[in-house]
Amino acid sequence: MTTVIFYEKPGCVNNTKQKTLLLLAGHTLEIHNLLIEPWTCDRLRCFFGERPVAEWFNRTAPQIKSGEIVPEQLDAETALTLMIQNPILIRRPLMQVGDRYTVGFNAEQVDQWIGLSAVYTLKHVSHQHLIQQDLETCPRTLSEHHSASCSHS
DSSP states (O other): OOEEEEEEOTTOHHHHHHHHHHHHTTOEEEEEETTTSOOOHHHHHTTTTTOOGGGGBOTTSHHHHTTSOOGGGOOHHHHHHHHHHOGGGBOSOEEEETTEEEESOOHHHHHHHTOSSHHHHHHHHHHHHHHTSOSSSOSSOHHHHHHSOOOOO
16 A cells, blocks of 8 residues: 555544544555644645635634634635644645645545555454454364463463
């Protein structure tokens, strides 16, 4: 699979779910804390592509929920400046694979881009198979314990 550079807010429940989906799909993650990353306007801008400025923002950020910041009223330069000053405003996650950058996590789009389902389905089947087994009792019989090395901790 591929290596995904993943910028998150540590502790974010949805970022945790997103990382899990990527890992189950066989991807390798290079995880960064979006809140302490040393952003520049040019570097941050890469993640937003052609999206309207309003789609760059984390809609649950306190300043947006309170109405203090109205993304629809901002130009790109002002938006980027605000985000660098207060990274909680940045929509999550930011992801990079090679020279492609994106913001947010639309599962269908991520699946089309780098794939989410092939290995996930295989792991899901393995999970279902394992969950039905006795995972506490050693599967070796008593006679196998005496004839083979079976170590227990």
